[in-house]
Amino acid sequence: MDSHISLGNALGNVGIGLLILFAILIVGYFVFSLLTRYNDNQEIARGNEAAGIYMGAKLLGLCIIVGMVSYSSHSWLDMLIWSAVGIVVLCLVYIIFDLLTPRTKVCEEIAKGNVALAQLLRSIIVGVSFVVGTFLM
Template sequence: MKEFSWDLLDIGIGILILFVILLAGYGIFSLLTKFKDNQEIARGNEAAGMYMGSKMLGLCIIVSMVSFSSHSWISMLIWSAVGIAALCIVYIVFDLVTPKTKLGDEIAKGNMAVAQLLRGIVIGVSLVIGTFLM
């Protein structure tokens, strides 16, 4: 019974850490965009919702891979922060290498094609980053 209690405690701590990481990631990702994510999502901008959802999914992928290989909660937090930073860098670099298409402007306009492109990039890069961090 003791082992079961410790497993439940670990799950609870892991979920709490996941929420902290997701909230931090959401806030940091929102700072990178030129539009207000919350407002766009609230007004029904599907492209903004898809893009933010993709970033959250990508972050969950990174956290899952990091948690699999981490031996402490602190290590998990640190490597997850590295994952957030890596996703931010990927967004900035991709925005720089596509000067004819301003990604943030297109998402704010509701351009689903750009949102789907970014979704693929974010999820793919998250899998690679997560693998690097394992």
């Protein structure tokens, strides 16, 4: 009987965790979209691969941070707090990259479909997310 209780608790935790994760991803998508000067939904819907790669990288980075938080802590509050920090950090990555590369306007290039830039940003975002995530472990 105890195994059913633990299985039930585990399934409940997975369900709660997924609900929180989806909420975090929705908030992250919204915040990340506010930062770009193009319409993310329209660009992705029209098949702009660069926009899809870039947004996907930001959401993947957020998932990496959330995953590492959930691995090191069993607190839903910690997950929410560090997810907010993750969103801020990933926004800063964009801002800093844009400032350090004044000749390359990130939003303009992504809107034009510059896949090379999207790939570069994806690598930076995923790398930063792993580093931030390890700080939490």
